[in-house]
Amino acid sequence: MTGTDPPILELTDVSKSFGRTPVLQDVSLAVPRGSIVALLGASGSGKTTLLQIIAGLHDPDGGCVKIGGRDMGSVPAFERPVNMMFQSYALFPHLSVLGNIEYGLRARGLDRAERRRLVAWALELTRLVDLGGRRPDQLSGGQRQRVALARCLVMKPAILLLDEPMAALDRSLRAQVQRELIAIQRAIGTTFILVTHDQEEAMAMSDYIAVMDKGRIVQFDKPRTLYERPRSRFVASFLGSINLFDGACQASGARQCRFTTHEGLEILLERNEPINWELVGAVGFRPEKILISRKQTSLENPIPGVIEQITYTGSLTHTTVRIATDRRLHATSMNFGDGAVDGPAQGDAVFVGLPSGAGVILTE
């Protein structure tokens, strides 16, 4: 986070219940100006409600929302410097693309010349220049999304909220739309806050991710930090896959320890930074860090096992290995070299190597 710039959005202990069901509990967040932040969580985690509270569509039961340093306590949605791109786009069916985009400008009372200038700018930014006269029902899904985006951008909001922006798009479009959104954001510098349940999308697009579970933010960090240094079992499992071992450290030095799992496996762990090994309760290894070989000599922490299943997806090979105590480990590797040559096959006896420095160390 940049040190001197105040955060554009500050949430302090925000909570909200619908009836007797608590949806958000003591949510606190500080979003840096000009960044892209993702609210990532499963359905029911409260992420959409949080977005709606920022937009002013719901009032929180407790806590404080500050945008640009200003308390939004009594400020209604139509006065906030925030605009939202709805999951269903919510385009006005009775207005043309132009009518939709300039709606907010008209509501603000801008004169025609001013509106025309801003709308032209938005149309060009979202590549909708020739579609101004069309109606929403004459547009494709991708085009409708761009209209929804243009409609928000033209208002020059301090924060742009996006509710599951990729959800309604074809898979093939998603990567391209992701790139376009990032490019637009970099060009205009508006803070984006997006809600998604797709962790790949969150990691690809965001500068920071707030992982949410059952109405709370469990960790707020850069994507890389979340992936490589999750602070909880939940985050470790939620982002990507992981092979987790419960256990405790036996002997330990300052930067290494001998970790014994509950199943009796011994794993040597190493870290560059000093760790309080006594608190370690679990260690995990991501599939892409695990190595598989017929010979154990080249591997760290070799564990014998049998290949149960191999899935070839072109660029990757996913291998499931059954080790002692019927535990299964999942490994993923890129297909280097000549992939047409067969590697290990199902039923082969192999060794699984767990690199001692690549473990995810958890204290719970």
Next chain:
Amino acid sequence: MTSVEQRPWQTLTLVLGFAFLYLPIAWVIVFSFSGYVTDSGGSFPSVHWYRLLWKDDELVNAAWRSLQLAAWSSPFAVVIGTFAGIALGRLERFPGRGLLLALLAVPIFAPEILLGFSFLMLFAGLESLTGWKPGKGMWTLVIAHATLGAPMVASIVFARTLGRDHSLEAAARDLGARPLRVFVTVTMPLALPAILSGWLLAMTLSFDDVVTSSFLAGPETTTLPMAIFSSLRVGINPEINAIGSLMLAGVAAIFTLAVLGVSLGNRARGA
């Protein structure tokens, strides 16, 4: 439409609106308990008029006849209307669609008197052609009311069937069910709420009908609305309040049962 946070004008509208709607109802009930002699003064509350009603054969018979008429004519209206509504909703085009729509629109838009008279002509014509003498009896009324009620049912069922996605029927057919079975086990149950409200509407229309009944009914077959109508030309008769209150109670009871039944059924299904 999602609900907007309640604003004062909404509460005001609802209060005023419902007050307007229920003012006459309140009067019917309250006045039915008014005492003997006139509307001002007299003893209150009193079941005097209910007692008189009990002894008033004419009015009670008329009410009973109206109930029977509604009960007999509405099933026909429902069958005709449901078939029409489902056909219109499911099939984009079929031979006779335009004609069907036009015919269904007639009872909604045409003046009642025209309809009543044309029924009379129809039955009179039948009588002279075939010698069939339905006379001025129940059956002519049943047929006429069924014809008048069908378009309402059709409209409701049509609206309900129109937007609906027909993948459930496609799934049923895919599983091997033949068209009739699909209709009975999938289409009908899904349209049930529409059919039920259409049925209630058809019964109400039958119950309300004055004009057509006047054309077709004879002294033997006076219906309740006709009795009220002729009595009204003379003046206010609190017996009518009494019978009205009873009808209100009956309708409210049926409705409460229906609503309870629906919500119990939902709970049982785990909805």
Next chain:
Amino acid sequence: MIAIPLVWLVALLAVPLVLVALLSIHQIADAIPPIAPLISHSGGHLSVQASVRAYRMLESDALYRSAFFSALINAAFTTIGCVLIGFPLALAIAQAPRKRRNWYLFLAVLPFWTSFLLRAYAWIGLIRDSGPINSVLLSLGLIHRPIAMLFTPGAVWLVMVYSYLPFFVLPMYAVLESLPGELLAAAADLGARPFYAFRTVTVPLALPGLISGAVLVFIPAVGEYVIPELVGNSSTIMIGGILWDEFFQNRDWPLASAIAIATFLLLMIPAYVVRRWIGPLGVVKQ
């Protein structure tokens, strides 16, 4: 499945209407029924005795035109009343919290499951000179003599609005309820104040439903007989009353048939015009 309704309706609706249309071109006679046969067999010849006398009378006698206009104006006022009362009510119900909405709808519709005549009767009881409204006003000292509300055009308007209200509220509610709620949220998010959003989003989208409901009220209201008869006076004679008299009192069946057919045809014109906005049977196109 298509056949049953079609056959029934053709036999029981189309045929009678055609009969009535034919009837309008019959000659009257001193007989029972009071018409001369259209086609007769006299002395071995078939002759057609048709007459357009009825239609000529319609055209020449100003009574019929003025009665029709009177009915049109009354229907127009009724429609306006239904819209003014019904639209806010439908809107308030549609915007209520979901759970309460069904209850409100139920409550709004419940009075209309009772007999329509009963309700008309109730209004008579309420607004007559010795009725509760006048009694309350008198006892409060606001007036010194009962206000004559009954047997006036105002009474006709009041009872008609009351009776036709559900025909407007129900379709209006259905349309309002189907408007995506997010649209209003989007409007607010873009800076629209509640009334601005109402004006620029809710109203344009609700308009087809409003027109549909209005048509559903207006057209049947023109032919209304019972209400003006019960609560109106001689100045509120409308086409419905004229029709009734011709059938039951003057026994001029061809003329009555002609009036009925002519009214029906005239009413089909606005019904046809608004078909653009409202779908068949008044079901609004989404």
